[in-house]
Amino acid sequence: MHAQEAPHEARLQHLEGRLAEQHRQIGALQALVERQQRELDALARELGDSRLDAMRARGDDPAHPLLPLAIGQSTVGLAADGTTHPSQTAPVAASVEDAPDVQADGPRADDAAGMTQVGRPPESAERPPEVAQIFDQPGVLTPRGRLVLEPSLQFGYSSNDRVALVGYTVIPAILIGLIDVRQVKTTSLTATLAARYGLSRRLELEVRAPFSYISSDTVSREIFTGAAQDNVFQADGKGVGDLELTARYQLNEGGVDRPFYVLWLRYKTRTGRDLFEVVTDCVTRCVANATGTGLPLDLPTGSGFTALQPGVTWLYASDPVVFFGSLSYLHNFERDDVSRIVLSGAPEGFPQTTTEPIGTVDAGDIIGFNFGMGLALNERASVSFGYDQSIVDRTKQNGEDAPGAVRVVLGTLVVGGSYRLGERTSLNVALGVGVTRDTPDVSLAVRVPVTF
Known part of the structure; x- marks a missing residue:
């Protein structure tokens, strides 16, 4: 047992x-x-x-x-x-x-x-989520020690109508005088090369060099002549635009239920040819042109004013979308002793242009803001939708509002997409449609950032 x-x-x-x-x-x-x-x-x-x-x-x-x-x-x-x-x-x-x-x-x-590996780490730590870039200011900074070259091409088209009444009225709706009706159609093509370098994981510097070609057609009947048909006045211009320098700094680390904030400061030069450097057609009667159009014979490629623009960009991730936006203020520095070059209409053998003093000119400052949302479709493609608005203040001449100066509101609806072509190269496309009469009718921008 x-x-x-x-x-x-x-x-x-x-x-x-x-x-x-x-x-x-x-x-x-x-x-x-x-x-x-x-x-x-x-x-x-x-x-x-x-x-x-x-x-x-x-x-x-x-x-x-x-x-x-x-x-x-x-x-x-x-x-x-x-x-x-x-x-x-x-x-x-x-x-x-x-x-x-x-x-x-x-x-x-x-x-x-x-030897434990917890998931696959993201490309870089403590960085905001990347979205398709549809605005000028990107939200994600360049990694430390990396260089990003971004060639871009932007097309723009705008059409404006202007009506000028020259005369006086005796009773309402009856005008004694002439009506000057003008249609101004402007086409622009700007090629830009931007270079961004990451000084640290939270600080980057950027320089942008644009080259612009602008063409403008003005359809009008010559004033004071009683012409029975429309005439077309064509002008164009090309050359280097205004160089820009920008510094961006990420203020916080962000995280779950916490947005990312990126503070930036942009300085715009006036390296481009401005409106005060081109020749303007004579405003009053002259020999070569019976009336004069008052329009520039060559179009400028720069604004003519140096500017400083601080701003802040924010990004907030709420799966599966990323919300983003920015707020900025652009200050144009005034210029003293400004003058313009005008055709004099003098006969042969005499100077054909004359200089007309204008005085001190202070271009209006600009308050701008935008917001949007981005959505990743897969590991390579993403789309973004947004709205951009700028409020341009009146231009002042010699301390007072310039003749005809008004406050302008520019509003643009923007839709864009991004596709990652490779480990270092992406393709960004953004289409903007103007929603106010002063905004360009359409703008199309294509960017190809390459990381080194």
């Missing part, structure tokens, strides 16, 4: 020992998962919304990302509330017996934990 009980007791002891060993292995796996969870929480706090943006760009499910463990090919899912759950596609282990022999406090557990 005792001989029969001995093998039975030995078998029970063997099973109990095996069960205890399995419990130790399960405890080691649980300790490893908890350690990985703590590391994941620390990374989530540090990287903020950039982790969600990286998952959206890869097409992963942000609610249940898969985090590979160091043991085999097992994965653990992270739920929205921060708790872990086994993935249905890759369980932790088929059975307890298939799990490797891992001790909770042994060297093998430490080695496994040291």
Whole structure:
């Protein structure tokens, strides 16, 4: 009897020992998962919304990302509330017996934990999520030590009507005099090369050099002549525009439920040929032109004023979209002793132009703001929608409002897309449609940023 009980007791002891060993292995796996969870929480706090943006760009499910463990090919899912759950596609282990022999406090557990890879890290830490660029000021800074060259081409078209009544009225709706009706159609093509360099993970510098070609057609009947047909006055201009220097600094790290703020300062030069440097057709009667049009014979490529523009850009990630916007104020520095060059209409052998003093000119300052939202379609493509508005103040001459100067509101609806062509190259396209009469009817911009 005792001989029969001995093998039975030995078998029970063997099973109990095996069960205890399995419990130790399960405890080691649980300790490893908890350690990985703590590391994941620390990374989530540090990287903020950039982790969600990286998952959206890869097409992963942000609610249940898969985090590979160091043991085999097992994965653990992270739920929205921060708790872990086994993935249905890759369980932790088929059975307890298939799990490797891992001790909770042994060297093998430490080695496994040291080789743990928690997800796939985003491209850069503590950076705002990237969206398709539709406005001039990008929201994502250049990484430290990287150089981005961005050639771009922008097309613009605008059509404005102007009616001038020259005369007087004797009774309402009856005019004695002449009516000057003009249609001004302007087409512009601007090629720009921008270079951005990341001085640190939160600071970058940018320089922009534009080259513009502008053509304008004015359809009008010559005033004071009583002409019965329309005439077309054509003018164009080309050359280097105004160079721009911009510094951007990311104020905070942002994160979950916290927006990113980027402060920037732009300085615009007046390297381009301005309105005071081109020749204007004579306003009064002259020999070559019976009436004169008062229009420039060559179009300027610059604004003629240096300007300083501070602003702030914000981005807020709310899965699956990213909201963004900016607020800015552009101050134009006034110019003293300004004059313009006008055709004199003198006969041959005499100077054909004369200089007319204007005095001090202060171009109106500009308050601008924009907002929009971006959506990643897949790991390569994204789209953005936005609205941009600028309020331009009146221009002053010699301390008073210039003749005909009014406050202008420019509003543009913008839609754009971005496609990543390679690891270093992207293609951005933005289409703008004017919603106010003073805004260009259409603008189309194509950018190709290349990272080095």
